[in-house]
Amino acid sequence: xxxxxxxxxxxxxxxxxxxxxxxxxxxxxxxxxxxxxxxxxxxxxxxxxxxxxxxxxxxxxxxxxxxxxxxxxxxxxxxxxxxxxxxxxxxxxxxxxxxxxxxxxxxxxxxxxxxxxxxxxxxxxxxxxxxxxxxxxxxxxxxxxxxxxxxxxxxxxxxxxxxxxxxxxxxxxxxxxxxxxxxxxxxxxxxxxxxxxxxxxxxxxxxxxxxxxxxxxxxxxxxxxxxxxxxxxxxxxxxxxxxxxxxxxxxxxxxxxxxxxxxxxxxxxxxxxxxxxxxxxxxxxxxxxxxxxxxxxxxxxxxxxxxxxxxxxxxxxxxxxxxxxxxxxxxxxxxxxxxxxxxxxxxxxxxxxx
Amino acid sequence: xxxxxxxxxxxxxxxxxxxxxxxxxxxxxxxxxxxxxxxxxxxxxxxxxxxxxxxxxxxxxxxxxxxxxxxxxxxxxxxxxxxxxxxxxxxxxxxxxxxxxxxxxxxxxxxxxxxxxxxxxxxxxxxxxxxxxxxxxxxxxxxxxxxxxxxxxxxxxxxxxxxxxxxxxxxxxxxxxxxxxxxxxxxxxxxxxxxxxxxxxxxxxxxxxxxxxxxxxxxxxxxxxxxxxxxxxxxxxxxxxxxxxxxxxxxxxxxxxxxxxxxxxxxxxxxxxxxxxxxxxxxxxxxxxxxxxxxxxxxxxxxxxxxxxxxxxxxxxxxxxxxxxxxxxxxxxxxxxxxxxxxxxxxxxxxxxxxxxxxxxxxxxxxxxxxxxxxxxxxxxxxxxxxxxxxxxxxxxxxxxxxxxxxxxxxxxxxxxxxxxxxxxxxxxxxxxxxxxxxxxxxxxxxxxxxxxxxxxxxxxxxxxxxxxxxxxxxxxxxxxxxxxxxxxxxxxxxxxxxxxxxxxxxxxxxxxxxxxxxxxxxxxxxxxxxxxxxxxxxxxxx
Ligand code: SF4
Ligand code: SF4
Numbered sequence: 048x049x050x051x052x053x054x055x056x057x058x059x060x061x062x063x064x065x066x067x068x069x070x071x072x073x074x075x076x077x078x079x080x081x082x083x084x085x086x087x088x089x090x091x092x093x094x095x096x097x098x099x100x101x102x103x104x105x106x107x108x109x110x111x112x113x114x115x116x117x118x119x120x121x122x123x124x125x126x127x128x129x130x131x132x133x134x135x136x137x138x139x140x141x142x143x144x145x146x147x148x149x150x151x152x153x154x155x156x157x158x159x160x161x162x163x164x165x166x167x168x169x170x171x172x173x174x175x176x177x178x179x180x181x182x183x184x185x186x187x188x189x190x191x192x193x194x195x196x197x198x199x200x201x202x203x204x205x206x207x208x209x210x211x212x213x214x215x216x217x218x219x220x221x222x223x224x225x226x227x228x229x230x231x232x233x234x235x236x237x238x239x240x241x242x243x244x245x246x247x248x249x250x251x252x253x254x255x256x257x258x259x260x261x262x263x264x265x266x267x268x269x270x271x272x273x274x275x276x277x278x279x280x281x282x283x284x285x286x287x288x289x290x291x292x293x294x295x296x297x298x299x300x301x302x303x304x305x306x307x308x309x310x311x312x313x314x315x316x317x318x319x320x321x322x323x324x325x326x327x328x329x330x331x332x333x334x335x336x337x338x339x340x341x342x343x344x345x346x347x348x349x350x351x352x353x354x355x356x357x358x359x360x361x362x363x364x365x366x367x368x369x370x371x372x373x374x375x376x377x378x379x380x381x382x383x384x385x386x387x388x389x390x391x392x393x394x395x396x397x398x399x400x401x
Numbered sequence: 402x403x404x405x406x407x408x409x410x411x412x413x414x415x416x417x418x419x420x421x422x423x424x425x426x427x428x429x430x431x432x433x434x435x436x437x438x439x440x441x442x443x444x445x446x447x448x449x450x451x452x453x454x455x456x457x458x459x460x461x462x463x464x465x466x467x468x469x470x471x472x473x474x475x476x477x478x479x480x481x482x483x484x485x486x487x488x489x490x491x492x493x494x495x496x497x498x499x500x501x502x503x504x505x506x507x508x509x510x511x512x513x514x515x516x517x518x519x520x521x522x523x524x525x526x527x528x529x530x531x532x533x534x535x536x537x538x539x540x541x542x543x544x545x546x547x548x549x550x551x552x553x554x555x556x557x558x559x560x561x562x563x564x565x566x567x568x569x570x571x572x573x574x575x576x577x578x579x580x581x582x583x584x585x586x587x588x589x590x591x592x593x594x595x596x597x598x599x600x601x602x603x604x605x606x607x608x609x610x611x612x613x614x615x616x617x618x619x620x621x622x623x624x625x626x627x628x629x630x631x632x633x634x635x636x637x638x639x640x641x642x643x644x645x646x647x648x649x650x651x652x653x654x655x656x657x658x659x660x661x662x663x664x665x666x667x668x669x670x671x672x673x674x675x676x677x678x679x680x681x682x683x684x685x686x687x688x689x690x691x692x693x694x695x696x697x698x699x700x701x702x703x704x705x706x707x708x709x710x711x712x713x714x715x716x717x718x719x720x721x722x723x724x725x726x727x728x729x730x731x732x733x734x735x736x737x738x739x740x741x742x743x744x745x746x747x748x749x750x751x752x753x754x755x756x757x758x759x760x761x762x763x764x765x766x767x768x769x770x771x772x773x774x775x776x777x778x779x780x781x782x783x784x785x786x787x788x789x790x791x792x793x794x795x796x797x798x799x800x801x802x803x804x805x806x807x808x809x810x811x812x813x814x815x816x817x818x819x820x821x822x823x824x825x826x827x828x829x830x831x832x833x834x835x836x837x838x839x840x841x842x843x844x845x846x847x848x849x850x851x852x853x854x855x856x857x858x859x860x861x862x863x864x865x866x867x868x869x870x871x872x873x874x875x876x877x878x879x880x881x882x883x884x885x886x887x888x889x890x891x892x893x894x895x896x897x898x899x900x901x902x903x904x905x906x907x908x909x910x911x912x913x914x915x916x917x918x919x920x921x922x923x924x925x926x927x928x929x930x931x932x933x934x935x936x937x938x939x940x941x942x943x944x
Binding site for chain 1: 484485487488495497498544574576619706718749764818874
């Protein structure tokens with residue numbers, strides 16, 4: 048048993064318990080104060096991180112070149128993986144961020160019993176990660192209906208598309224009266240479980256995993272799970288929830304400090320999980336969301352011999368000059384017939400003068 | 402090769418890719434013979450003005466560190482976080498997805514989990530979290546943080562000198578995290594405490610003083626080149642007269658000194674001499690060598706950014722002094738990473754040079770417009786494309802070739818098709834290694850970044866396993882017997898690697914192949930190649 052994932056799991060369970068017990072007693076704390084603090088923490092934390100990164104200098108242009116450079120017009124260059132224009136960099140970054148291009152390259156190394164190495168395509172991590180991120184994004188957008196009144200058409204559209212892939216459950220008693228099932232919620236839960244299993248089952252990944260890798264996974268698992276529970280199994284009072292969320296975004300909650308009655312503790316667990324995720328975000332590896340934009344191996348043009356990159360802190364250094372070199376080796380250079388700046392006789396004459 | 406180095410089969414049998422059940426922080430470092438390089442000679446450190454020069458031994462308990470070494474590291478770390486966004490971002494955003502884990506040749510060759518790029522970086526990240534992040538301070542080990550101890554320092558040293566800065570990991574990382582960059586930074590920190598290896602420190606010191614890594618003094622450098630000219634005369638009947646330190650030459654030529662010194666690099670060096678002789682006779686091109694800037698390689702790059710700059714400065718200084726138009730660079734890997742991505746920034750702008758134009762073909766090297774330095778493979782490809790070289794590729798017919806992309810010219814430059822174009826025009830039998838082992842996915846020779854010493858032979862043979870394995874594949878499938886490359890370290894490192902894993906395969910530089918095929922004006926009929934081996938069809942004539 049691994050204390051890293053146990054402690055993370057425990058932390059998430061404790062959070063749930065706190066919300067379960069605490070929310071009915073102190074709804075204003077869990078419904079208003081904690082969410083506000085979490086959002087504040089998120090906004091301030093993320094900006095500080097990003098500003099911290101941008102404050103650091105970029106002394107050298109160090110793009111990782113993943114394809115043929117631009118040299119002659121008769122050699123086809125790889126414009127995306129070895130971008131020589133700003134526009135190409137934008138394409139490279141966009142593909143990286145939207146399609147996880149580098150991860151798509153992933154291979155799995157294997158050694159056969161005869162000692163031959165083989166590298167096979169490995170797309171599961173890519174597929175899992177992509178499913179996870181897009182499901183998360185869709186869920187997030189879908190939740191905008193709680194913060195906007197009237198609900199804009201684009202969000203309606205996403206909802207419709209999302210539930211268009213309706214999962215048919217033919218078991219009648221369940222299907223009866225069920226709202227359309229959102230793919231995104233299920234995919235999110237499935238993907239996060241996949242990412243977790245991968246972490247515990249693959250020995251190499253388990254070896255490198257820290258508590259800070261398991262914790263967000265459990266948290267997101269918890270969020271997805273409580274979300275699905277609320278929607279399909281333990282119907283909650285949507286009207287009351289929407290009233291609360293609208294009060295939160297319009298800051299009315301700050302004045303009234305009232306949480307509408309009748310919201311189930313399940314919702315507060317969901318909300319505390321989300322708040323924790325937000326507050327935790329800037330201090331964790333989740334910052335990769337922002338960092339990927341600033342990664343110098345990906346976001347720089349690779350035309351480094353064509354255009355000079357300037358290092359803001361470039362400073363002069365001590366170098367061994369030609370003059371010092373010739374002074375040391377003059378006699379030998381002379382004997383070998385190498386050209387000289389100062390002939391040996393002149394140099395001795397000069398030394399004599401000193 | 403050292404006798405203690407395990408045999409190939411033993412080395413293979415030792416590899417186990419399943420890490421221990423323990424957490425990695427609880428596995429103490431074991432500095433093992435054959436897997437590390439000797440400590441830097443204090444004289445070399447002193448010559449370069451590095452701190453804490455002293456005699457020390459990595460396997461001894463006491464590393465003779467300055468009293469406040471932790472503070473030195475902490476401050477060095479802090480300062481560099483501000484200077485290098487790369488480091489700051491890479492410290493923060495790794496998600497430990499493991500995509501990079503099995504991409505490193507040292508992991509593949511040793512199975513040591515701390516050779517997974519992500520863990521190599523975590524060795525430093527754990528200290529970063531402890532010293533610089535709130536989460537690390539609050540949650541300690543749970544957040545992956547740990548304090549700096551002597552144990553940790555030894556672990557850093559051991560694993561940072563088990564990375565060849567090849568960047569293969571960075572290609573696969575979804576955020577482009579470049580463990581090579583982290584190694585460069587980590588080694589820079591280690592240098593603050595005088596913890597270098599001798600195979601880096603001494604060449605760097607030599608280079609600073611004499612202009613080249615081997616410490617060859619000017620007259621000896623000239624002697625060696627003259628000696629090659631005698632050999633060329635034996636083979637072709639013509640004796641080239643190369644220019645040295647020549648003012649007013651068209652082009653300054655800079656290449657790694659390794660090629661002047663050891664086989665099979667020497668044949669590549671002969672190739673350069675013959676090429677320049679040809680261009681002089683046919684087109685009147687004046688190329689000069691320099692004894693002052695007689696090193697293209699830059700072991701400063703494996704030491705610190707500052708040392709890199711100090712050693713690199715000579716190229717522009719010499720080009721300016723001699724008044725050449727632009728600089729031509731020979732075959733080398735890390736030399737080209739430095740030229741392509743650092744030189745102009747560090748020591749430029751080179752506004753005293755001209756935008757490089759090939760005077761023979763009129764081609765403008767647009768891609769080298771600012772740095773004003775052209776790669777010999779680019780230069781050759783351009784000459785061949787315009788039909789300016791008189792070639793007899795059949796002279797290379799007994800060579801069944803494959804091509805090893807150097808890490809640096811691949812992932813730090815992207816030069817793939819130029820050398821291939823040249824090879825295919827000077828030889829008739831060429832086969833590629835499997836796709837996952839070439840071009841941007843190429844595997845390191847296992848000895849890059851200053852690790853090509855003698856005492857760490859086991860490390861080198863293990864690190865070179867993936868490369869050798871791919872060569873073995875084409876050897877068995879197509880009968881490949883010659884591995885071509887464009888790097889001087891490769892030419893030093895690949896022969897023993899081949900000897901170890903695929904003894905039937907030899908190693909050649911690109912320009913050697915060109916010179917074999919090149920027909921010099923008024924040469925005698927050649928019976929041997931540059932190595933003195935009979936040319937195809939001349940086996941009878943020999944003797
Ligand atoms: S691939 Fe990148 S993010 Fe994934 S473990 Fe390696 S360095 Fe970290
Ligand atoms: S740069 Fe190369 S040697 Fe270093 S960790 Fe990455 S793959 Fe391994």
